[in-house]
Amino acid sequence: MSIRYIATTPFSDQKPGTSGLRKKVRVFQQPHYLENFVQCIFDTLPKPAKKDILIIGGDGRYYNQQAIQIILKMAIANGFRHILIGQHGLISTPAMSAQIRKYRALCGIILSASHNPGGPEADFGIKFNMGNGGPAPEALTDAVYDATRAIQEYRLFESDDIDLDSLGEIQLAETRIEIIDTVTDYADFMQHLFDFDAIRALFKSGLFHMLFDAMHAVTGPYAKEILLRRLGAPTDTLLNAVPKEDFGGGHPDPNLLHAHELVERLFGANAPDFGAASDGDGDRNMILGRHIFVTPSDSLAVMAANIHHLPGYSSGLSGVARSMPTSQAVDKVAESLGVECYETPTGWKFFGNLLDARKITLCGEESFGNGSDHIREKDGLWAVLFWLNLIALRQQPVLEIMREHWRRFGRHYYSRHDYEEVDSTAAESLMAHLRRQLGGLSGRSFGDYRLKACDDFCYTDPVDNSISEHQGLRFMFEDGSRIVFRLSGTGTAGATLRVYLERYEADPEKHGLETQQTLAPLIQIAEELAQIQQFTGRDRPSVIT
Numbered sequence: 224m225s226i227r228y229i230a231t232t233p234f235s236d237q238k239p240g241t242s243g244l245r246k247k248v249r250v251f252q253q254p255h256y257l258e259n260f261v262q263c264i265f266d267t268l269p270k271p272a273k274k275d276i277l278i279i280g281g282d283g284r285y286y287n288q289q290a291i292q293i294i295l296k297m298a299i300a301n302g303f304r305h306i307l308i309g310q311h312g313l314i315s316t317p318a319m320s321a322q323i324r325k326y327r328a329l330c331g332i333i334l335s336a337s338h339n340p341g342g343p344e345a346d347f348g349i350k351f352n353m354g355n356g357g358p359a360p361e362a363l364t365d366a367v368y369d370a371t372r373a374i375q376e377y378r379l380f381e382s383d384d385i386d387l388d389s390l391g392e393i394q395l396a397e398t399r400i401e402i403i404d405t406v407t408d409y410a411d412f413m414q415h416l417f418d419f420d421a422i423r424a425l426f427k428s429g430l431f432h433m434l435f436d437a438m439h440a441v442t443g444p445y446a447k448e449i450l451l452r453r454l455g456a457p458t459d460t461l462l463n464a465v466p467k468e469d470f471g472g473g474h475p476d477p478n479l480l481h482a483h484e485l486v487e488r489l490f491g492a493n494a495p496d497f498g499a500a501s502d503g504d505g506d507r508n509m510i511l512g513r514h515i516f517v518t519p520s521d522s523l524a525v526m527a528a529n530i531h532h533l534p535g536y537s538s539g540l541s542g543v544a545r546s547m548p549t550s551q552a553v554d555k556v557a558e559s560l561g562v563e564c565y566e567t568p569t570g571w572k573f574f575g576n577l578l579d580a581r582k583i584t585l586c587g588e589e590s591f592g593n594g595s596d597h598i599r600e601k602d603g604l605w606a607v608l609f610w611l612n613l614i615a616l617r618q619q620p621v622l623e624i625m626r627e628h629w630r631r632f633g634r635h636y637y638s639r640h641d642y643e644e645v646d647s648t649a650a651e652s653l654m655a656h657l658r659r660q661l662g663g664l665s666g667r668s669f670g671d672y673r674l675k676a677c678d679d680f681c682y683t684d685p686v687d688n689s690i691s692e693h694q695g696l697r698f699m700f701e702d703g704s705r706i707v708f709r710l711s712g713t714g715t716a717g718a719t720l721r722v723y724l725e726r727y728e729a730d731p732e733k734h735g736l737e738t739q740q741t742l743a744p745l746i747q748i749a750e751e752l753a754q755i756q757q758f759t760g761r762d763r764p765s766v767i768t
């Protein structure tokens with residue numbers, strides 16, 4: 224058994240984005256491609272000491288197992304002496320974050336393209352998390368990118384593939400490999416944060432029915448252990464709970480479009496009381512009640528207003544944070560509680576410093592992601608358990624919880640319109656066109672809406688003072704309404720334009736209105752400002768959430 228040094232050539236590639244590198248499977252399967260990128264990660268990290276632990280796992284999509292075998296052999300060749308791998312090669316993103324923190328690992332490598340589809344013709348991805356359990360900071364991903372442009376060789380330890388299915392230890396040369404059960408660990412952790420007795424009683428009453436859609440992705444085994452085994456929910460609570468390499472052919476994206484099976488059940492006759500779904504790698508969540516969809520922004524606000532009732536959070540909130548395009552619903556709660564509310568750029572990595580510095584307890588994004596200081600990633604099942612715990616405590620249906628919240632804090636009508644796979648040059652031109660207008664628009668009126676300010680969002684991290692520029696164009700109106708434009712950093716084909724629309728309504732008499740209708744004037748202003756149709760050739764968004 225020996226280490227092979229394999230000559231390769233630099234590959235000038237795109238910078239790893241907010242959540243690692245995402246490409247088509249075919250791209251990752253090209254000779255040396257995955258290896259090059261992984262070697263660049265190892266070259267950028269400090270050289271591992273004997274005690275340093277590396278954790279590897281993925282969301283189970285096509286190419287997961289093969290990639291793990293390659294990365295394992297490269298990790299050994301690069302000096303790792305202790306490696307942990309999730310059983311069957313599976314680890315959800317939040318479970319990875321929890322495991323890194325529990326084992327005090329040096330870092331973790333997650334194979335996932337999150338909510339993007341899987342299969343030989345679909346997407347694959349690789350991201351790496353650091354010792355705090357969170358995504359690598361920009362300085363590090365930039366350094367990896369620089370390494371990809373200089374790489375000359377990679378290292379591979381020669382051995383047969385190992386068995387990823389049986390728990391236990393394997394010794395390869397000087398390296399100890401452990402196949403670990405992350406499901407039990409994660410379930411124990413959740414049990415410590417939430418009142419499982421109260422939730423178990425809720426299911427036992429027979430008066431409460433829920434559906435959880437794992438979308439054939441990684442949370443299936445975790446949901447089975449937690450919801451069925453520990454909380455006593457009936458078996459038919461779970462939909463699509465067996466992980467599949469192609470996620471059953473769907474997009475494992477828990478939103479109104481892609482989780483339509485679940486949505487139809489919750490809005491149909493004999494709808495259950497509660498519905499939830501999570502994405503490919505388990506960090507996203509969607510929350511539904513009978514005949515109601517809770518926007519992720521509202522979900523964050525409800526969590527902030529109620530968190531002190533939960534066992535794991537009895538000391539309340541130190542502060543909260545939301546990504547810039549997320550609605551300002553949580554700001555109202557923070558204001559009433561007298562705690563700080565931070566506004567960060569899109570992407571979970573910007574919450575890391577705030578969490579590490581204990582400036583915030585809770586944070587979230589409009590893109591179906593919420594989480595807390597328990598780990599350094601957003602956490603899908605955690606959010607589901609949060610809501611279950613809340614329902615068990617308040618003994619109220621979701622609709623009632625929302626109505627009460629809106630009566631107290633006002634309602635933020637909110638929607639995101641995505642234009643997917645548009646021509647990249649056209650998308651860039653649209654953004655440039657908007658940027659050119661920023662200086663001259665303030666004070667201008669669009670029908671009833673008067674523009675108060677607009678800018679290209681720039682964030683200064685309050686902990687390390689690092690500056691992140693060009694994080695999205697904000698148009699803020701005098702009544703509190705906002706329109707935000709930004710380009711996605713996670714797509715694998717063309718560009719995706721995201722238009723975020725938000726309107727505040729304080730009057731409870733008007734809280735029953737339909738969202739898209741309520742936002743119609745803003746939708747029109749967005750078109751007027753950005754000339755979306757002219758630039759992209761599209762007369763409507765591809766996804767509305």
Ligand code: VG1
Pocket residue numbers: 241242336337338502506507546569570571588589590710711712713714721
């Ligand atoms: C999207 C979301 C963003 C999220 C990111 C990763 O990014 O908008 O809020 O943090 O996905 O989520 P973008 O650049 O495409 O808008 V996940 O579940 O892929 O880790």
Ligand code: CO
Pocket residue numbers: 316337338502503504505506507
């Ligand atoms: Co995800």
